[in-house]
Amino acid sequence: MSLEKKDEYDHKNWLESKDLTPVEATFLTALIWVDKRLRIVDYLELLESLYYRSNLQMPKSHTEQYDLDNKFWYWYALYTLGFFSTLAYVVAAISGALLGFYYVPAVGSAGPGEASIAYSQIAFIMQDLQFGFMLRSIHRWSAQVMTAAVFLHMLRVYFTGAYKEPRELNWLLGIVLISLTMVFGYSGYLLPWDQLAFWAGQIGVEMSLSIPLIGEWVAQLLFGGFSLSQATLQRMYILHVFLLPFVVTTLIAIHIGIVWVQGIAEPH
Amino acid sequence: MTDDTTNTDGEPQTDGGSGPDGSEADQTVRSDGGTGIVAPDDETPTWRERKERTEGLSRLTYEYFERARSEDESLRRESDYVERDVLAFPTWPHETVRNLALTSFFVGMIIFLSATLPPHIGAPANPNSTPAIILPDWYLYWSFGLLKLGPLNPELAILGGQKLMADRTYGVLANGVIVGAITVVPFINKGSARRPVEQPFWAAVGMFGVTLAFTLSMLSVKNLMPMNVHLLFDLTFLAPPVVGAITYAVLKTMREGYMYDLNRRYYRLRPPK
Ligand code: HEM
Numbered sequence: 149m150s151l152e153k154k155d156e157y158d159h160k161n162w163l164e165s166k167d168l169t170p171v172e173a174t175f176l177t178a179l180i181w182v183d184k185r186l187r188i189v190d191y192l193e194l195l196e197s198l199y200y201r202s203n204l205q206m207p208k209s210h211t212e213q214y215d216l217d218n219k220f221w222y223w224y225a226l227y228t229l230g231f232f233s234t235l236a237y238v239v240a241a242i243s244g245a246l247l248g249f250y251y252v253p254a255v256g257s258a259g260p261g262e263a264s265i266a267y268s269q270i271a272f273i274m275q276d277l278q279f280g281f282m283l284r285s286i287h288r289w290s291a292q293v294m295t296a297a298v299f300l301h302m303l304r305v306y307f308t309g310a311y312k313e314p315r316e317l318n319w320l321l322g323i324v325l326i327s328l329t330m331v332f333g334y335s336g337y338l339l340p341w342d343q344l345a346f347w348a349g350q351i352g353v354e355m356s357l358s359i360p361l362i363g364e365w366v367a368q369l370l371f372g373g374f375s376l377s378q379a380t381l382q383r384m385y386i387l388h389v390f391l392l393p394f395v396v397t398t399l400i401a402i403h404i405g406i407v408w409v410q411g412i413a414e415p416h
Numbered sequence: 417m418t419d420d421t422t423n424t425d426g427e428p429q430t431d432g433g434s435g436p437d438g439s440e441a442d443q444t445v446r447s448d449g450g451t452g453i454v455a456p457d458d459e460t461p462t463w464r465e466r467k468e469r470t471e472g473l474s475r476l477t478y479e480y481f482e483r484a485r486s487e488d489e490s491l492r493r494e495s496d497y498v499e500r501d502v503l504a505f506p507t508w509p510h511e512t513v514r515n516l517a518l519t520s521f522f523v524g525m526i527i528f529l530s531a532t533l534p535p536h537i538g539a540p541a542n543p544n545s546t547p548a549i550i551l552p553d554w555y556l557y558w559s560f561g562l563l564k565l566g567p568l569n570p571e572l573a574i575l576g577g578q579k580l581m582a583d584r585t586y587g588v589l590a591n592g593v594i595v596g597a598i599t600v601v602p603f604i605n606k607g608s609a610r611r612p613v614e615q616p617f618w619a620a621v622g623m624f625g626v627t628l629a630f631t632l633s634m635l636s637v638k639n640l641m642p643m644n645v646h647l648l649f650d651l652t653f654l655a656p657p658v659v660g661a662i663t664y665a666v667l668k669t670m671r672e673g674y675m676y677d678l679n680r681r682y683y684r685l686r687p688p689k
Pocket residue numbers: 226227228229230231233234298301302305310311315318319320321322323325326329400403404407411412413414
């Protein structure tokens with residue numbers, strides 16, 4: 149018995165018998181190579197049936213199906229607000245990653261009223277960096293637009309009654325999402341460490357402290373103490389560029405996944 | 417394992433249905449379990465079979481699954497969904513071009529805003545000098561406004577002449593109340609009504625909420641509003657019910673004018689095959 153491995157499924161002969169072009173042959177060989185190791189046919193098959201199920205046939209238009217006599221069409225534009233939120237989120241993520249190359253979350257040895265390292269990095273981005281002013285502007289605006297879009301999306305869902313059974317879960321998930329979006333905005337607001345940032349942070353600490361029972365614990369966890377310092381800036385930074393991106397991206401994926409599975413609520 | 421029968425004509429079976437030396441006969445029945453990765457179709461136990469093999473909670477689960485499947489089946493049979501010959505819009509170019517157009521429009525809008533109204537940066541942080549105006553971003557104004565509800569914290573003052581909790585605690589708790597109220601909406605408002613005219617009350621509640629968010633935001637910037645502060649405070653809580661009432665009246669009236677031949681049924685199912 150030879151120690152050389154047998155081509156158990158005789159792929160080689162099969163390939164030859166098919167008389168393939170070089171492109172086809174390369175493709176198939178690569179496919180077989182990967183499939184032998186990871187058995188991807190199973191997943192491809194799954195994807196394929198998902199694809200066919202989701203594109204089964206062209207449905208009747210909403211107005212047709214529900215005999216709406218054109219009474220509802222003017223709502224339809226609002227159904228894109230969720231997509232718009234996602235899009236603004238993506239733009240913010242890209243511009244934010246670029247800003248992250250230059251920003252440093254450090255107060256340094258700056259005394260009261262002096263420019264901290266964080267502050268001077270923002271100043272650097274705005275004044276010296278090529279395209280930096282625009283970059284910061286895009287990041288700011290995409291965040292604002294995202295929040296506005298999310299809020300309007302929520303109103304759309306409310307006023308079209310789209311939160312009703314079986315979509316309660318997505319409504320709850322949405323509430324988590326809009327809250328996290330605001331925390332995203334808040335933590336980002338503190339990063340430039342200018343007067344507005346500092347005093348917004350101050351209010352944040354005081355608000356946390358006035359939560360009954362767990363106030364002090366929350367203030368310490370989120371702000372790293374009862375007064376603002378380097379620790380605050382660093383925590384806000386980690387929230388803003390590490391924790392929240394992972395969590396929010398995952399939740400958005402689940403949110404949209406649920407919409408895909410359940411389908412859009414039919415207006416009627 | 418010998419390879420003397422090279423079946424060059426037959427495709428290899430990827431579902432474990434035939435071994436390396438798979439002759440035609442082998443493909444029909446396999447009872448030894450195969451590789452176990454993917455059960456061949458004809459061997460996948462039905463829900464009934466699975467049910468019979470188990471007991472306790474898993475048995476209950478299978479019983480429910482079986483039920484659910486037959487519910488689907490009967491709904492599908494009752495459905496008057498019209499089959500079409502057309503399968504779908506082609507992804508390219510129809511869907512793709514439309515989506516790209518929407519995307520570029522929205523991204524363009526963001527870039528346009530950024531180019532025309534870039535943000536600036538204030539003085540560096542200074543713990544020793546409180547600025548006259550402290551504000552978060554606009555979308556947090558409503559929450560900020562809730563912190564200024566001190567005057568609404570008095571009922572408890574009647575009791576002992578002092579407030580049960582600090583104004584600030586009161587404001588922070590108010591945040592929780594608002595988020596909680598939004599959370600329970602789907603569990604209170606049930607039924608199949610969707611459009612505002614079908615549910616004037618809930619639409620009115622919605623308009624109440626939107627107006628309250630707006631007036632609270634105005635309240636949070638009260639020192640910037642060109643208006644008597646007490647009037648502003650009163651308006652904060654008077655305007656929302658008024659707007660709600662108007663919404664209710666308008667929708668009720670519209671409702672009278674509508675014919676109700678709308679199909680109220682709600683389809684949870686995908687179209688039948
Ligand atoms: C980061 C924020 C959010 C993103 C990216 C997002 C994204 C989306 C998208 C793309 C859809 C598909 C339909 C559409 O575009 O209108 C959708 C549907 C939905 N969203 Fe959101 N959403 C967000 C926040 C929220 C919030 C705050 C709520 C409510 C509290 C919410 C509740 C829902 C519900 C119930 C649906 C299903 C609506 C239907 O079937 O008609 N979402 N979401």
